[in-house]
Amino acid sequence: MNQQIFEQMGRFRQKVIRLAIFENKSIYETAIACGCSAEKVKRVMKKWKALTKGDELISAAKESE
Numbered sequence: 568m569n570q571q572i573f574e575q576m577g578r579f580r581q582k583v584i585r586l587a588i589f590e591n592k593s594i595y596e597t598a599i600a601c602g603c604s605a606e607k608v609k610r611v612m613k614k615w616k617a618l619t620k621g622d623e624l625i626s627a628a629k630e631s632e
Contacts, residue, residue, distance in 0.1 A: 572618050579603075583611040 573581060579601065586597040587608060594612075598605045 569619055572615075580611050580615075583608055584615050587612055588615065 573584065576584070583597055583601055583603075586592045586600055587594065592600070594605050594608050598608045601608070
C-alpha cells in the first residue's frame with residue numbers, strides 16, 4: 568500500500584523519500600541532492616511518516632477482523 572501513496576506524490580517528494588528513507592541518506596545529503604533546504608526535507612519526511620502510519624493502522628485493523 569505504501570507504493571500507492573508513493574506514486575500519488577509528486578516527483579520532488581518521491582525523490583526526497585527515495586533518498587532519505589529507502590537509501591538511508593541523511594537529511595542534509597538529501598537536501599543537497601534535491602537542491603532544497605533541510606527543513607523542506609524534514610517536512611516531506613514528516614508527511615510521509617504520517618501517511619504511512621495511518622495506512623499501517625488501517626491494514627492492522629483489517630487483519631484483526
